[in-house]
Amino acid sequence: MESFEVAVVGMGALGSAATYHLARRGAKVVALEQYELGHVRGASHDTSRIVRTSYGSTAYVRLAQSAYRDWADLEAESGERLLTITGGVILIPSDGPYSASDFTTALTECDVAHELLSPAEVQARWPQFRVPENVETVYTADTGIAHASRTVATLQMRARVHGADIRDRTAVERLTPDGDGVIVHTSNGDIRAGKVILATDAWTNTLLDPLGATIPLDIMQEQVSYFRPAEPENYDRSVFPVWIWEDDECYYGFPTYGEPTIKAARDVSENRMTPENRSFVPSPELIEQLTGFMHDVIPGSGPELRTVTCQYALTKDRRFVLSALPQHPDIIVGLAAGHGFKFTPALGRVLAELALDGESTDDLSEFAAADSMVV
Numbered sequence: 001m002e003s004f005e006v007a008v009v010g011m012g013a014l015g016s017a018a019t020y021h022l023a024r025r026g027a028k029v030v031a032l033e034q035y036e037l038g039h040v041r042g043a044s045h046d047t048s049r050i051v052r053t054s055y056g057s058t059a060y061v062r063l064a065q066s067a068y069r070d071w072a073d074l075e076a077e078s079g080e081r082l083l084t085i086t087g088g089v090i091l092i093p094s095d096g097p098y099s100a101s102d103f104t105t106a107l108t109e110c111d112v113a114h115e116l117l118s119p120a121e122v123q124a125r126w127p128q129f130r131v132p133e134n135v136e137t138v139y140t141a142d143t144g145i146a147h148a149s150r151t152v153a154t155l156q157m158r159a160r161v162h163g164a165d166i167r168d169r170t171a172v173e174r175l176t177p178d179g180d181g182v183i184v185h186t187s188n189g190d191i192r193a194g195k196v197i198l199a200t201d202a203w204t205n206t207l208l209d210p211l212g213a214t215i216p217l218d219i220m221q222e223q224v225s226y227f228r229p230a231e232p233e234n235y236d237r238s239v240f241p242v243w244i245w246e247d248d249e250c251y252y253g254f255p256t257y258g259e260p261t262i263k264a265a266r267d268v269s270e271n272r273m274t275p276e277n278r279s280f281v282p283s284p285e286l287i288e289q290l291t292g293f294m295h296d297v298i299p300g301s302g303p304e305l306r307t308v309t310c311q312y313a314l315t316k317d318r319r320f321v322l323s324a325l326p327q328h329p330d331i332i333v334g335l336a337a338g339h340g341f342k343f344t345p346a347l348g349r350v351l352a353e354l355a356l357d358g359e360s361t362d363d364l365s366e367f368a369a370a371d372s373m374v375v
Contacts, residue, residue, distance in 0.1 A: 004030045004165075006355045007184050007193035009172045009207070011037060012044035013148070013341055014334045015199030016155035017348020018355075023162035024077075027356060030193070031164055032186060034171035034203075037156060041275065042201055043310050044152050046224065048257050049341035050242050051083055052143040053112045054090055056102030059366045061110040063343055066362050068142065070345035080154045086255055088143025088242035089122065091129075091297075092136050096247040100136035107140070115139040128240055130299055143242050145257055151344060172200075175207050177328045195355040199334045202275050202313040208333075213325050214374045215335065218314040221273045222338075223282045224265040225290055229302040232260035251293055261305055262298075266290055268312065268338070275311070282307040312338040315372050322350055322360075322367040333369050 008019045011033035019031040035041055051071070053064040071083055092100045100116060107114045117139055119131040131137070160166060167188070176183040181194040198204055202219045229235055237255040240262075245251040253264030269286050273279060287307055294301040314337050315321060321335040334351045336343065350360040 001183075001190055001192050002030075003192045004028050005193070006195045006197060007032060007182070007191060008197045008199060009184070010199035010201065010203070011156065011166065011168065012042045012199065012201065013152055013155075013344045014336060014347050014351065015197070016152050016159065017344050018197050018199060018334065018351040019164050019166065019348075020155040020159040020162070021349045021352035022355065023159045023164035025352065025356060027352075029164050030191060031159070031166045032170045032172055032184070033166070033168040035168065037166070037168045038149065038153065041278075041311065043312065043338065044148060044341070046148055046308060046310065048254050048263060049146045049148045050088070050143065050244070050252060050254070051146045051342040052088055052140060052242070053110070054088065054103055054107065054114065054138060054140045054143060056098065056106055058106045058109050059363070061106045061112060063346060063362060065110060065112070067343040067346035070349055071146075074154070074345045078154050078158050080150065082147055082151050082154065083144055084147075084237060084257070085142060085144035086237045086240075086242050087139065087141045088244070089117070090138040090244045090246055091122075091131065092138070092246045093132070094134045094136055098246040100138055103138045107138070113141060126240060128234055128298055128300060129243075130297055139241075145237070145242065145254060146341060146344070148341060155344075155348070172207065174210060175331065177211070177330055182330050195330050195332060197332045197334060197351050197355055199351070201335065202311055204313070204333065204335065208325075211325070211328055211331075213327060215321060215333065215369065215372050216316060216374060219272065219274055220269065220312050220314075221271050221278050221280075221309050222265065222269055222312050223271075223286060223307050223309045224263055225287060225307040226261040226263050226305045227294060227301040227303065228261050228305045229300050231300065232256050234300060235262045245293075245297065251290070253298070262301060264290060264294055264301070268314070278311065280309050282309055314338055319372060320367040321369050321372050322347065322354070322364050323369040324354060326370045
């Protein structure tokens with residue numbers, strides 16, 4: 001039986017980042033992906049993802065600060081430019097479930113520069129928005145865009161340069177912890193690993209359920225739409241920010257990026273589908289809802305040009321899971337709950353640290369698997 005220090009299961013953003021960091025540290029690592037690399041069945045494809053430090057929780061702000069350092073390190077090590085900084089706004093209705101003060105308090109505690117803007121100040125700076133009077137806006141200059149598919153491909157290529165064994169079209173069928181590590185049963189034969197990192201998102205419980213270690217997940221098909229403004233130059237990243245609307249229904253969007261369109265989506269659309277019954281067909285109702293929101297808040301956004309789907313696997317309270325299983329300490333779980341891409345290089349690093357060192361240099365106390373498991 002082949003033997004490795006670490007086996008990584010799943011080669012989306014988190015698994016690719018973990019594999020890269022493990023290989024860069026000299027570990028003997030095998031990475032296993034059930035589909036082809038770069039597939040569209042998960043949550044790591046397409047072009048753009050938001051990067052930001054702006055969260056209403058110090059735990060996430062501090063982890064985001066670590067991620068920015070890891071992004072810079074990855075860009076320097078690979079020679080690739082993966083981030084585009086645009087500045088960004090969080091638009092928060094005062095009568096909604098979120099509070100601008102949570103964001104400003106967390107950002108202040110973590111020494112992140114930010115501004116709290118009135119609707120008039122937002123309109124003066126970015127006349128492309130139509131902001132209601134009851135909205136408070138938090139601006140952070142460090143917000144921007146990560147190139148999603150390019151990031152994942154870069155991590156995989158650099159992992160291979162550092163010696164990682166990456167095997168796509170290799171499904172993991174089950175795991176057998178035996179006290180000396182874990183036997184990984186795959187569609188192409190068994191492998192022994194000292195540690196296993198599960199970065200399997202919506203497929204996680206397929207492997208955890210037989211071990212009595214279920215982490216409840218709310219799995220849904222999400223979608224993002226590209227709109228074609230009549231004057232795309234008004235939405236160039238030099239004059240228009242990344243934006244997030246935080247309310248009972250949350251939305252987010254981007255300036256133009258690689259084409260004369262602006263991308264937007266509702267976050268957590270509750271269009272529930274498992275990987276087995278996912279349709280890959282966009283919901284016309286969600287497109288209509290998003291189009292109505294865009295025409296109200298960004299009137300010049302133009303018509304919807306195309307819509308593509310992805311997949312969310314949400315934990316309770318959308319809490320990250322970054323830890324070993326308490327009952328099976330040789331199995332480490334990484335779940336990012338639909339908001340983790342901005343943290344990609346940091347999450348890969350901390351998962352690698354957990355596998356090789358047993359602990360991370362970042363504070364992961366809020367992200368224990370035990371806090372999210374069925375009791």
